[in-house]
Ligand SMILES: [Zn+2]
């Protein structure tokens with residue numbers, strides 16, 4: 001067959017070369033408008049997204065591009081024109097029927113800066129949930145506050161695509177920390193993560209805080225109460241004295257038997273750092289004699305049912321006029 005237009009041999013009635021002269025192979029808009037958040041730098045693509053400028057240009061360019069149905073694109077790319085801000089050149093090449101075509105064009109990118117949904121809500125102090133971090137009958141420790149801040153920050157980074165995942169306010173109080181969150185689900189998730197890691201007890205409550213779009217607007221409070229005890233602390237739980245083994249899992253060792261036990265409602269008798277070292281001077285079947293670390297007098301304590309010998313190191317604490325000796329092994 002010959003091309004009806006130029007007469008060259010072609011398998012088409014009009015060859016690719018002639019068709020390329022007659023039809024628009026590619027169309028792109030001369031101006032592409034891009035919206036960027038002036039606070040967090042996200043771009044509005046289909047929705048607000050963390051992206052680079054190039055990714056945003058590509059998204060808006062490709063969705064506004066129309067290509068001739070017979071044009072088989074094998075390369076398409078764009079790049080900024082010199083140092084000119086906002087000017088780009090587009091390159092396209094591919095096959096149109098039996099002819100290889102390349103095309104070039106330029107377009108302009110206009111950047112509009114606004115505050116995204118998340119940033120404007122955050123700036124307006126919007127919140128759906130308060131995450132209340134407390135500790136049971138004690139103050140929060142600095143390392144706990146640091147660790148919890150890390151957990152919260154990581155969760156917010158992971159939820160980068162959730163426009164409600166933000167902190168609108170943090171209040172440091174005497175009794176703990178209140179974190180105001182844009183998303184109630186994030187509050188719930190965080191209370192679970194923190195509880196899993198620390199053994200904290202959680203409590204959820206909500207109240208109506210007004211009306212929004214004709215419906216009641218609820219605010220949620222997620223109370224997270226960290227255990228009052230730490231590994232190595234001496235606690236009393238149901239009449240049994242125990243050493244805390246794992247605060248998060250609420251396990252301990254019965255001081256008398258050395259057996260592992262679940263801590264149900266432990267009350268701290270002594271902190272690990274307040275236990276005083278002493279050594280066993282004498283031992284019989286039921287009692288041991290040790291040196292009182294305060295008075296340096298010899299005192300008698302109930303013998304733990306553990307293998308214990310004269311000369312062994314024990315830790316001593318006085319509780320309700322009773323001397324309790326904790327074998328060193330239980331604190332290792
Ligand atoms: Zn032709």
Ligand SMILES: [Zn+2]
Nearest residue numbers: 037040116119
């Ligand atoms: Zn933003």
